[in-house]
Amino acid sequence: MKNGVVFGILFGFFFVLSLTGVLADACNLKISLVNQDPYPAVQGDSVKLLFQVSGVQNPECKGTIFRLDPEYSFSFADGVDADTKILSGSTYAQSYKNDWLIPYTLKVNSGALDGDAEVQVYYASGVNTPATDMFSQKFSVNIQDSRANFEVHVKNYDSTTRTLTFEILNVAKVDVKALTVEVPDQENVQIKGAKFNIVGDLDSNEYTTADFEAVPKDGNISIELSYTDKSNVRRTLNKQVLYESKYFQDRFSSKNGNLETTWIIILVIIVGFGYWYYKRKRNKKLMAERRKFK
Numbered sequence: 001m002k003n004g005v006v007f008g009i010l011f012g013f014f015f016v017l018s019l020t021g022v023l024a025d026a027c028n029l030k031i032s033l034v035n036q037d038p039y040p041a042v043q044g045d046s047v048k049l050l051f052q053v054s055g056v057q058n059p060e061c062k063g064t065i066f067r068l069d070p071e072y073s074f075s076f077a078d079g080v081d082a083d084t085k086i087l088s089g090s091t092y093a094q095s096y097k098n099d100w101l102i103p104y105t106l107k108v109n110s111g112a113l114d115g116d117a118e119v120q121v122y123y124a125s126g127v128n129t130p131a132t133d134m135f136s137q138k139f140s141v142n143i144q145d146s147r148a149n150f151e152v153h154v155k156n157y158d159s160t161t162r163t164l165t166f167e168i169l170n171v172a173k174v175d176v177k178a179l180t181v182e183v184p185d186q187e188n189v190q191i192k193g194a195k196f197n198i199v200g201d202l203d204s205n206e207y208t209t210a211d212f213e214a215v216p217k218d219g220n221i222s223i224e225l226s227y228t229d230k231s232n233v234r235r236t237l238n239k240q241v242l243y244e245s246k247y248f249q250d251r252f253s254s255k256n257g258n259l260e261t262t263w264i265i266i267l268v269i270i271v272g273f274g275y276w277y278y279k280r281k282r283n284k285k286l287m288a289e290r291r292k293f294k
Contacts, residue, residue: 027061027125030054033139034101038231040144044110046077047141050103051121056086057098063087063127065134066102073117073143074106085127108143116140146229148172152239155209157216157248162192164214166223166241168199169207176227177201181210183223188243189216202227216243 034052041047056064064086070076086100106119119141124134148170155167170176179199183191197210220240228234 027058027064028055029064029123029125029135031066031121031123031137033141036141038233040142040146040231041108042147042229042231042233043108043112043143043145044147046105046107047074048103048105049119049141050101052099052101053086053123054099056100061125064100064123064125065127065129067122067134068104069120069122070106071117071119073109073112074119074141075109077105077107080104087127106141112143114144115142117143144174144230145172146174146231146233147235148174148176148227148229148237150225150237150239152223152225152241154216154221154241154243157243157245159248162213162215164189164212164216164243166210166212167207168202168210168225170202170204173204174230175201175203176229179208179225179227181223181225183212183214183221186222187217188219189214189221216245218243218245 030053032052032054033049035048035050037048037050038045051066051068053064053066055061066084066086067082068084069082076082084102086102117140118138120136120138122131122134122136149172151169151171153167154164156165157163166181168179168181179202181197181199183189183195185191185195192213192215195212197212199208199210202208219242221243223239223241224236225239226234226236
């Protein structure tokens with residue numbers, strides 16, 4: 001009798017072990033991060049992560065629980081529940097390999113450092129698995145501040161030609177593409193002609209200039225700088241530039257330039273008059289010689 005009881009207990013124990021092994025084989029879970037958009041992610045912006053869960057296609061696998069912990073560099077952008085339960089017939093997309101694809105949208109914290117930041121996922125077979133029995137795995141999300149910043153100054157204003165020149169310095173650590181400068185409608189400056197100036201690419205710590213035909217007034221001038229960052233995202237910055245007319249009045253370089261222009265005009269007139277006088281005198285001489293021979 002005792003032997004039968006012992007045999008029954010042992011049989012039940014091994015049966016449970018074998019059943020556990022079947023379920024473990026049925027849910028051979030593998031987690032991978034298959035996409036990050038944009039790459040790299042940018043501080044203060046959102047990033048979309050797409051995880052792939054394989055090993056749930058076996059009908060004997062009784063569901064899977066999947067949870068994402070964004071850790072200190074990220075937070076949930078839309079306030080969704082961190083727990084994602086994967087069940088047969090769930091609404092999550094299924095790839096052609098019969099794997100589950102789980103998207104997340106995270107907000108990159110503004111204080112996150114450049115480089116690889118980690119997120120952690122917890123997963124287990126069975127939808128009621130306690131947190132203490134879940135597996136965990138960490139994944140790297142690349143972050144780099146691809147946003148640019150600029151210093152902008154009024155380099156010159158020539159009242160004779162109404163040419164207002166801005167100087168733009170890229171003070172960021174990143175290069176930018178397709179930089180354009182726009183002077184929107186405002187009280188302190190009146191633009192004559194195009195309000196846009198296409199500058200082009202501008203490397204880090206390099207500067208360029210943009211000219212506008214304008215009539216400015218003393219005070220701040222608002223300009224908009226649009227550029228494409230290394231993630232091919234189009235961004236726009238607004239800058240306030242102080243214009244003070246006193247710095248561009250009675251400048252020696254301007255006077256010197258005007259003086260040079262005046263002398264050039266006088267020289268052209270003298271040369272032209274001299275050539276006209278020489279040609280007129282020569283023509284008179286030729287006419288006199290012709291009369292002599294007649």
